[in-house]
Amino acid sequence: MAKANNLELQGGTYHVRLAIPKDVQNAFGGRRILSLSLKTGVHKEALDRRLPILATWKSQIKAAREGKQLGEGWQEEVVQTLEDLDALTQGQKRALVGEPAPPLPDVDPAFKAKLMNSPRFKEAMLMLVGDHLKDGIGGRVHIQDELNKGLKDILQKRLGTDYTLTGEQGQELEVLVKDPASYKARSPITKARLASFRTYRLEHHVALKTVNQQESKLLNLSEHLQTTDTKLDFDSVSAWLQGMKLSSKTKQQYLLAGSQLWQWAQQHEPQWRQTFKGHVNPFEKHTLPTLKGRAKLDAKRKAFTIEEIGTLYSAAKEQNIGALPDLILLGAYTGARIEELCQLRKEHLITVDGVKMFDIVDSKTVAGIRQVPVHPKLTALVDRLTKASKDGYLVTTDSNNKYGIRSDALSKAFGRLKTAMGFDRTRVFHWIRATVITQLVRADIADRLIKELVGHETGTVTFDVYSDGSSPKQKLKAISKLPTLPTV
Structure with a gap:
């Protein structure tokens, strides 16, 4: 094409x-x-x-x-090199007066021989030494200072030659060479690093919504590190978490975002590996408050009763809230996730072994890709939706956000409706699935068959790997045992 x-x-x-x-x-x-x-x-x-x-x-x-650019964090590398050079110079000065000093770093013999045979190097050394050797220890100390300055000048010129520096970078480099201590460390979670992390994850098929949400959390941490002028370690991450008035579950999502960045950077970012060599993952082993007993039970999302779903359906229909009444019915007689229902198209209505089925071809899990029989109570609704469809989808919605999610507006409409009817935050559309599962259990449907209908793995190799699952007729017999909603 x-x-x-x-x-x-x-x-x-x-x-x-x-x-x-x-x-x-x-x-x-x-x-x-x-x-x-x-x-x-x-x-x-x-x-x-x-x-x-x-x-x-x-x-x-x-x-x-635009040419070879200095990467994010170049300042840290330059400052580290300058500090190493200063430490080396200071060590040589101590050695001149008889104090213990660390040994000079090893120099490649071939490189050393090349230098010693270079006329330009000999000329430069002669100019550097001059008559200073006649001045005893003071002269030798002066030579070390001059050598230090010369090496820093070479570093500055080399960076200017090898890279395309902006005016601002050139000025900053000049300041750093003169005074390395003037540099204030920045967060290692840079925009450039996050951009590389984003590209890697998108190439590995991580959902765009997940990438964006976690990137937002990481930018929040980066801002915290810069504002507090702290390094990325366990203590700074702990302080960051404590400063957020969020639930433990949400904070755990922040830790997950950080841990995934850490693991990626340790594998794919040489500079990160060097900076954090020997460091443990600072996003692990944090103890977060947990709910217990009654508080945990109260915070748990709860299934609707059959009567409550019927009441919600009637209210949505009376208030003429778009496709929401139809969506509630589809959920109550399939146990499908809201986005799975909103993604159903006319071609996803198939007949297998004489049974009309919803063919759910995309889901958040592999087990979620399944075929669910059309409950007898949905036959008329499905026929109506099929005939009325103008875009091929069974559920009409104007919502189609940047992540391709069609259920967003209807989910929010359901939230407003249930809140207005007195339901608290533990009652959400997704928990209609819990109602369906509960009713199937009470109808003595086999555990394995319930999982096939709602798209859950069985947890056994026998059924998840080797079995083709229940027949369409077995599934239809099971789904048909769901009770009829009152007022429908």
Whole structure:
């Protein structure tokens, strides 16, 4: 298929593609094309998902064109080199007056021989030493100071030659060479590092929403480190967590974001490995407050009763809240997740062995990809939705955010409805699944079959790997035992 909008359809799945200009192909390892699966066969979703990836690629191409740039954190490397040089010089001064001093670093013999045979090096050393040797220890100390200054000048000139420095970088480098102590350490969680982390994760098919949410958390930590002028370690992470008025569960998500960055950087960032050599992961082994007893039970999300679902359906219908009444019915008679229902299209209505089924082709888990029989109470609704569909989807919604999620607006509408009806935050649409599971259990449906219907792994190799699962008729018999909603 011809490429359009940087998209190419391959085997029913869209890929985003971008040609690498010839002048920067070497910077990309000789590659001519950048390509990444968008994991969707829906054109509109692919159009949305390609944008952040294209933006990242174009930014990398721009950087390659602008020449070799100093990376984020270059100041730390320069300061470390300058401090090492000062320490070496100080050690040599101590040795001159008979004090213990660390040995000089080993020099490659071949390199040393090359220097000693270089006329330019001999001339430079002669100019440096001059008549200072006649001045005894004081003269030798002066030589060490001059050598220190000369090496720093070489470092500054070499960086200016090897890299394309901005005016600001040039000025900052000059200040650092004169006074390394003037530099205030910055957070190692830089925007450039996060950009590399983002590219890696998108290439490994981590959901864009997850990438964005975790990046936001990491930027929060970076700001904390810079504001408090602290290093990235266990204590600074602990203080960061304590300063946030969030639940332990949410704080655990912050720790997960940090730990995943740490693990990636240890594998793929040489500078990070050098900086944190010998350090343990500062995002591990934090003790967070946990709820116990009654408090834990009160905070747990709760299933709706059959009567409550019927009441919610009636209220949504009376208030004419778009497709919400239909969505509630679909959830109550399938146990499917809200986004799974909103992604159902007309072609996902299939007939297998004489049984009409919902073909759920995409889910948050592998087990979630399944076929669920159309409950007898949904037959008329499904026929109506199929005939009325204008875009191919069974559930009509204007919501389709940047992550391709269609359920967002309806989920919020459900939240407003249940709150207005007196339900607390423990009652959410997702817990209609719990109601369905509870009713199937009470109807004596086998545990394995319930998991097949709602998209949960059984936890056994026998059923998860080797078995093709229950037959459509067995599934229909089971799902048909769900009780009829009152008022419907």
